[in-house]
Amino acid sequence: MIESLSNSKVKYATKLKQKKYRTDTNQFLVEGEHLVEEAIKSGLVDHVFTTEDKSYEEVTVYQVSKEVFSKLSELNESTGFIAVANKFSSQDLSNNILILDGVQDPGNLGTLIRSAAAFGFKTIISENSVDYYNEKVIRSSQGALFYTNLLEENLIEFIHSHKEYTFYGTNVSLGTNLKEVDFIKEKIAIILGNEGQGLRTEIQNLVNTNIYILMLETESLNVGIAGGIIMYEVFERNL
Amino acid sequence: MIESLSNSKVKYATKLKQKKYRTDTNQFLVEGEHLVEEAIKSGLVDHVFTTEDKSYEEVTVYQVSKEVFSKLSELNESTGFIAVANKFSSQDLSNNILILDGVQDPGNLGTLIRSAAAFGFKTIISENSVDYYNEKVIRSSQGALFYTNLLEENLIEFIHSHKEYTFYGTNVSLGTNLKEVDFIKEKIAIILGNEGQGLRTEIQNLVNTNIYILMLETESLNVGIAGGIIMYEVFERNL
Incomplete structure (x- = not known):
């Protein structure tokens, strides 16, 4: 379990709360169990942080303390699930x-x-x-x-x-x-x-x-x- | 200018932040200059609290201190205008x-x-x-x-x-x-x-x-x- 606020993955993910870093890295955060699972289905998720004892196929899951989670979160109430996901876009335009x-x-x-x-x-x-x-x-x-x-x-x-x-x-x-x-x-x-x-x-x-x-x-x-x-x-x- | 948080009009209006009191009294609060002016036009406004030096025809305006205003307000940033308005409803149903x-x-x-x-x-x-x-x-x-x-x-x-x-x-x-x-x-x-x-x-x-x-x-x-x-x-x- 990650308990340190200065863990490098935690520090990196926290920066993604700012648009500047999302633009620089082409990654973003997804919060909440349902949305995280939707993002995993879409294939965009890199890794997940959770306060729960939970695993997903295909993506790495880091269990974190409540304190670490609240540093990552943008919501007042903890949802227990945050994913780091990759942006995807294409120059192929739909009709x-x-x-x-x-x-x-x-x-x-x-x-x-x-x-x-x-x-x-x-x-x-x-x-x-x-x-x-x-x-x-x-x-x-x-x-x-x-x-x-x-x-x-x-x-x-x-x-x-x-x-x-x-x-x-x-x-x-x-x-x-x-x-x-x-x-x-x-x-x-x-x-x-x-x-x-x-x-x-x-x-x-x-x-x-x-x-x-x-x-x-x-x-x-x-x-x-x-x-x-x-x-x-x-x-x-x-x- | 009203500066006392225990002023009876201030205490009354503050209670209107709760649904229970809105239901009991048939009154409600409107916040923000534009919305307050719309509410005045509609004829529903009883009186207005403002931190500004402003008057309206037809409705009583109470100038209040910033501290009083922030007690009345439900927003984080002060808009400077709050009205106490009367609910209106009718059993005449539209088509x-x-x-x-x-x-x-x-x-x-x-x-x-x-x-x-x-x-x-x-x-x-x-x-x-x-x-x-x-x-x-x-x-x-x-x-x-x-x-x-x-x-x-x-x-x-x-x-x-x-x-x-x-x-x-x-x-x-x-x-x-x-x-x-x-x-x-x-x-x-x-x-x-x-x-x-x-x-x-x-x-x-x-x-x-x-x-x-x-x-x-x-x-x-x-x-x-x-x-x-x-x-x-x-x-x-x-x-």
Whole structure:
């Protein structure tokens, strides 16, 4: 059992709580028994720390003291399970992609990843958004994150260099009613913006079509809900 | 300026952080300048506490010390504005209603209230769910809560005694594909269940139709997303 807070594996894993180290190392932490088991199934896990007497096939498990666990953990209540996992991403883009321009709330990002998985958007591309590998993002994604191709790109350059996609922006009132949009193209990219500001104007100017979701006046939707509704429409119409 | 933590108005408002006192008094707290102003516009606000030098027409404002404010507040960072507001609810039910059976996450409940407002579901009925007047619920609702008729009822009794409504349950796989559901009825009630367990079986057995949202196998949706998608479909088809 690892009891020393200065154990090198513990020190390394603790650093992964910071985005900087996740970026440098291409690794991240997964917390909670269910999520750790999902991550193991996905093949991304390198090793697991646990306060329990538990083993998994294929991955190394280190039993740790409660004190060590609480140093590793980002949650107030101990879940007893933390994995160090490898990021995976590929330049092979799926036919349907979700693009995020400055989504800041981890719960929104995680929910968007979960909905994207449900509706076959297997690639997500973001800029200026909260880190994909933030603990709350992973938790809200319910593990869908482990199976999604997650990329960070300069969105303006990406749009310019991927003319094979039709880019659909979102705007509260300008553009075409979602129900009237023709989604029959083979490669579809849905772009969602920041919770407060929406899409940057430079990006709105580059899209092929702006979509709005009809609703009662003076109201608005959470970006996760807007994204879920649009991806569902694309999914249903392309079956 | 109120500087005493034992001031009777401060002591009263502090108690409203607990659900028990909100239920006993039919009042609740609203925190943050923007939400407080939305609540004032809705006509629900009784009085406001602020650390700023600010006044509003129509409502009494008490300037308070930072120490008093932090006793009233439920947030870590001071927003400087807290209102004591009156709950409002009515037995006049809207034609479209949203029913919640054990929704536990405040962010999900708040987002559902916001989407319900956007899509014309002006009455929400819940049982065994997180309190409507929880600070996080109010914040995620973005103020839509102040204009929504929020009721708590025994759902089984409610369904039995409101035969004028068509009740649509939600189930991951059983039932009718959302896109094939006929929503032409005048009075529609959509029922959503708990994040982990879904709808209670007793309630599933009482509904007129179970709806599922088509998605890729092995995936699932957040209850807020599922509710948003279904309410949008009802709204769009009844225009």
